[in-house]
Amino acid sequence: MYIRSLKVRDLRAVASARLELLHPGRVDGRSGADGTLPRPRFDNVNLILGVNGAGKSTLLDGIALGVLSPIIAQAGFRPHFLIRRGPLEKHADRATLDIDMVVHRQDGLKKGSEARRRVATSVERRGDVERIVGYDDSHPIWEGMFSEESPAFLIVGYGATRRVESSANVDTAARSRARQLRYERVASLFEEQFTLRPLTSWLPEWSSRNPGRHKQVVNLINRLSGEDVRFTGVLERGEYVFRTKRTDVPFSALSDGYKAFIGWVGDLLYHVCMGCPKGMKLVDNKGVVLVDEIDLHIHPKWQRTIIPTLARALPNMQFVFTSHSPLVVGTLERANIHLIETNRLGRPVLRRPDEEIYGLSADQILRSDVFGLESTRDPSFKAHLDALSGEAAIGDREAAMTFMRQVAQGQGAALPEEPSEPPEWVRRLAARST
Known part of the structure; x- marks a missing residue:
């Protein structure tokens, strides 16, 4: 499954917006609604930029809610303040989400390699209570969404407050009872206190259950983590050991940047592993990955490579990121970038940058129309x-x-x-x- 576009109305601070997204294999409108921009190096990457409060995180939430609406209301999620609120006389009564998606054989498609589906979701208010009204899920194509072991409709999301649960506190049965799996995959977008699954809660059993897949996970983590830290795959006293330039250290002793990154990557690989059909390589799985503040805790040196590394290592995943880092922005072309700006009425407007970004310095990007700073000095x-x-x-x-x-x-x-x-x-x- 990939997302072609999202249309939002009256969701949180967003009065109205339409987001056109790149995804692997997209031909028409590959670089936007008019399709006039050249094909970017990474056709699986979308980066949303904007000032704080512009609605970047809301768009990520909208994608997750729109795709998962048939089950999310019964999966442990309680809608709260999703409908846009203005002055009392201008309160909206409902928010709407319209999604145009592409489904594949992995999602249960019986004929052809892919097909398009348009679905509409609404959030309605009655008094002080909000409820999600999902799209019609009676068509057989949606059956995979209701099976936790199915690889269908893989969508995983990570909020800016993401953190990994301590290995000592993991209770897998309690997690399963608290949230349905497909909501758990995006829960950190909506719940600040939500914790991700640590590698120690699921990876050790794969060393004997499926050594080949275990090796794939170790190799992917190493490919994604950069040169300064290596995942050994070795357990010591209940923690995985990582090799840095100076010494071997357990996961808990890594820097905040590495813990934050390896934490969500390990959680992502868990969800890919759990639904990956037998005989299929992990990198062949299709799906959507939403990450708020991709540069969170990441050193500038790493920011310059993090998105290209992810895009190359997982070429069949569609990524939607947000960021405030010019170093992250500078690794992409304007076809990959969506700017959220506020018009004179205070409403968000989405557009592509007017000038090419790739190859510019951080200072040039900060003073371009992407960030709009007059100067980068104090x-x-x-x-x-x-x-x-x-x-x-x-x-x-x-x-x-x-x-x-x-x-x-x-x-x-x-x-x-x-x-x-x-x-x-x-x-x-x-x-x-x-």
């Missing part, structure tokens, strides 16, 4: 530089020299012991001002 220091520039423009040689030093070296630039001659451009500027 506002007070920029005002100080502007003042020096103004003084230099009217012939103040000392201000010109100070400006150059501080532009190049920051506020800590040392004054020379003896004044030196200013460069030719400063002398010409001073001459024109006199």
Whole structure:
């Protein structure tokens, strides 16, 4: 299953929006509604950008709710404040989600390699109670959604507060009773306290149950984790050991960045493993992966490679990310990027960047229309530089020299012991001002 588009109305802060998504194998409209942009390097990646409160997380929630609505209301999820609220007289009574999706043989399709399905979901309010009204699930194509062992309709989501449950606290039976599996896969998008399954809760049994699949998981984690940490697949005192440049450490002793990343990747591989048909490689599974704040706790060095690594390692997964990092943005082309902006009426508007992004520096991206910053410097220091520039423009040689030093070296630039001659451009500027 892949998502072609999502249309939202009156969901949380989003009054109305339409999101066109890339997915593996999409030909028409591959780069947007008009299909005019060139094909990007990664046709399985979508990145949503916008200021805080613009509605990025809401769009991820909308995808999950729209796909899983036939079962999500009975799966442990209680809708709360999903319907957009404005001034009392402008309260909406319902929110709507319209999804255009592609289904495959993995989803139970009997004929052909793929087919399109359009489904509509609503969230309705009665008094203080909200309830989800799912789409008609009577067609045989939806049967796989009601089987926990089925590989059909794989959609997994990870919220910005994601964290892994302690190995000592895992109670698999209690987790199964609390939430239906398909809702559990997206629960961290909606529940801040929700914890992900640790590797130790499911991977050890695969070493004997299916050694080949166990090896695939170990190899995938290593491929995704980068060069600075390696997953050994070895258990010591109930914890998996990871090899860093300096020493071997248990999962609990890894940095927050590695724990956050390996935590959701391990959880994702659990859900892929559980439904993967016998004889199929894990990387051949199709599905949708939603990740809020993909750069969470990630060092800038890693931010420059994290999305390309995921896209290449899992080429049949459709990814939808959000981020605030220019280093993450710079690894993609504008065909992969969706900007959420607020119009003069305060409503979100989705569009692609006006200029190509791939290959620009972080500073250039921050000052492009993607982030729209006038400068990346501290506002007070920029005002100080502007003042020096103004003084230099009217012939103040000392201000010109100070400006150059501080532009190049920051506020800590040392004054020379003896004044030196200013460069030719400063002398010409001073001459024109006199």
